[in-house]
Amino acid sequence: MATILGIESTCDETSASICIDGKIHSNTIATQSVHEKFGGVIPELASRAHQLNIIPTVEQAINDAKIHKNEIDAVAFSRGPGLMGSLLVGISFAIAFALARNLPLIEVKHMHAHILAHFIGDHKPTFPFLCLTVSGGHTQIVQVNDYFSMELIGQTIDDAAGEAFDKTAKILGLAYPGGPLIDKHAQNGNSLAYTFPEPKISNFDFSFSGLKTSILYFVQKNTKENPNFIENNLEDICASVQHRIISILLNKLEKAALVTGIKNIAIAGGVSANSGLRNGINQLGEKHSWNTFIPKFEYCTDNAAMIAIAGYHKFLQNDFVGQNITPLTRWEIG
Ligand code: KG4
Numbered sequence: 207m208a209t210i211l212g213i214e215s216t217c218d219e220t221s222a223s224i225c226i227d228g229k230i231h232s233n234t235i236a237t238q239s240v241h242e243k244f245g246g247v248i249p250e251l252a253s254r255a256h257q258l259n260i261i262p263t264v265e266q267a268i269n270d271a272k273i274h275k276n277e278i279d280a281v282a283f284s285r286g287p288g289l290m291g292s293l294l295v296g297i298s299f300a301i302a303f304a305l306a307r308n309l310p311l312i313e314v315k316h317m318h319a320h321i322l323a324h325f326i327g328d329h330k331p332t333f334p335f336l337c338l339t340v341s342g343g344h345t346q347i348v349q350v351n352d353y354f355s356m357e358l359i360g361q362t363i364d365d366a367a368g369e370a371f372d373k374t375a376k377i378l379g380l381a382y383p384g385g386p387l388i389d390k391h392a393q394n395g396n397s398l399a400y401t402f403p404e405p406k407i408s409n410f411d412f413s414f415s416g417l418k419t420s421i422l423y424f425v426q427k428n429t430k431e432n433p434n435f436i437e438n439n440l441e442d443i444c445a446s447v448q449h450r451i452i453s454i455l456l457n458k459l460e461k462a463a464l465v466t467g468i469k470n471i472a473i474a475g476g477v478s479a480n481s482g483l484r485n486g487i488n489q490l491g492e493k494h495s496w497n498t499f500i501p502k503f504e505y506c507t508d509n510a511a512m513i514a515i516a517g518y519h520k521f522l523q524n525d526f527v528g529q530n531i532t533p534l535t536r537w538e539i540g
């Protein structure tokens with residue numbers, strides 16, 4: 207039996223999870239609403255909220271799993287990439303908890319964890335598989351050869367897909383995080399109402415900064431002519447923007463799958479919660495007879511269950527770190 211406590215604190219979610227023998231028994235998430243009005247995460251406010259949330263969140267996760275803290279065998283934590291102040295809170299807690307209870311510590315790469323979230327349920331991918339990992343900070347196509355052997359085959363050269371959603375939301379006057387709101391408004395809109403450009407980027411790389419600028423100019427031009435333009439056309443604007451972001455993502459993923467010949471295809475990260483992307487990957491999967499893997503909603507955006515499952519697989523390999531571990535704000539996927 208192996209009982210792992212997972213801790214996630216890279217950005218603006220404080221989360222703790224208990225994984226017992228590869229099964230998730232709890233996944234408690236404290237989401238920080240303090241950033242809503244700023245259009246993005248304010249690092250100093252995030253680390254302060256983590257400090258307030260970390261102990262009650264871990265207590266809740268232990269209670270929800272109906273275990274006693276004596277039963278925990280190891281502590282897994284997100285070492286990065288992420289915000290320095292936010293990471294420090296989670297890592298300091300993990301070190302202190304492990305030290306006090308004489309437990310081994312397991313470091314986890316946040317981006318590995320997003321991908322390894324696919325090993326939580328029963329519908330597990332087989333290796334190798336391609337994973338489109340799309341979050342607020344990353345947009346990557348990763349060839350996953352084994353649990354901790356991953357190859358980056360394409361990534362964004364500027365903004366991430368989540369940022370494209372969040373920045374568009376800010377332009378439209380919607381709150382942060384904008385992705386879920388754009389998704390919601392897009393449901394009833396016409397995705398072909400407006401056309402936004404698709405960037406010409408080589409290989410399997412992505413770019414979203416040009417799209418953001420074209421949306422900004424489009425909105426400025428139209429609101430000059432009609433001050434109620436956004437209000438009157440919000441659903442169509444959201445549907446059209448979402449349509450373009452998804453087509454940029456899926457065109458590259460399709461190309462990568464055809465070139466590598468890999469037919470096990472997954473999506474992961476916060477943007478994989480997007481309903482249009484989830485439908486799109488299913489349609490593409492049917493077209494090419496792929497085995498597609500879409501995470502459950504609760505494992506798309508940041509959560510500690512993915513840290514705990516990744517920690518479990520490292521525990522099986524006796525892959526531990528010392529108490530002198532420090533956060534890494536940048537950390538390549540490799
Ligand atoms: O993985 P995540 O929780 O945090 C990072 O590691 O960055 O991803 C957060 C991102 C945000 O940009 C948010 O707007 C986006 O995921 N997101 C969505 C949806 N839900 C979350 N984007 C589009 N549609 C959604 N339904």
Ligand code: ZN
Pocket residue numbers: 316320341342475476507508
């Ligand atoms: Zn994330």
